[in-house]
Amino acid sequence: MAEHKIYSMSFSNVYPHYVRKAEKKGRTQAEVDEITRWLTGYTQKQLEQQLEAETDFKTFFAQAPELNPSRSLITGVICGVRVEDIKEPTMQQIRYLDKLIDELARGKAMEKILRG
Template identity: 75%
Template sequence: MTKHRIYSVSIASVYPHYVAKAEKRGRTKADVDEIICWLTGHTQETLDNQLANDTKFEDFFAHAPQMNPSRSLITGVICGVRVEDIQEPTMQEIRYLDKLIDELANGKAMAKILRK
């Protein structure tokens, strides 16, 4: 089975779209960074390094410092697929991030986005 094309895309190429989506709805780059750090365990410094190094999505999630155990609480539909039903682990991590960014852009409170 061939890997999905998104795995070889750098997170740095998609990151500006996450930020633009958030800012369009009155949120900030700092909010996007907080979500990514919460999900992956990255610090702001290590996140910045990953972006600067053009890390591919597959490697970004495979080498994340500490994936947040509360990510299993993320449910809902993204791109017509329920995130909790995605079987492939890397694709599920990517879709978790997409879902969190959507929630941010839709005005959900940060505490709820971060499943506190």
């Protein structure tokens, strides 16, 4: 049930929380955008359009131009669950993004965050 609530949440409602979390730790909105683009394949303009359209998470990931094949390298725990063990694809994409933003806020280098 909680998953359905998350799916229907607007990405644009959660996005400012990602930015705030990053900025509190001295990182930038540009870095949040770079991570989001890396994961989803959106261009900056497409990302901004998704934010303006208040697209829900399910649609945001369903319409992603190209989910990064290296996303499977994202591992670890977010919200008490190992991201690599999440079976439902949309929930896993959401948690991948959460994990990447956490890594950014913890000061990890962008090259490592983007699995370079």
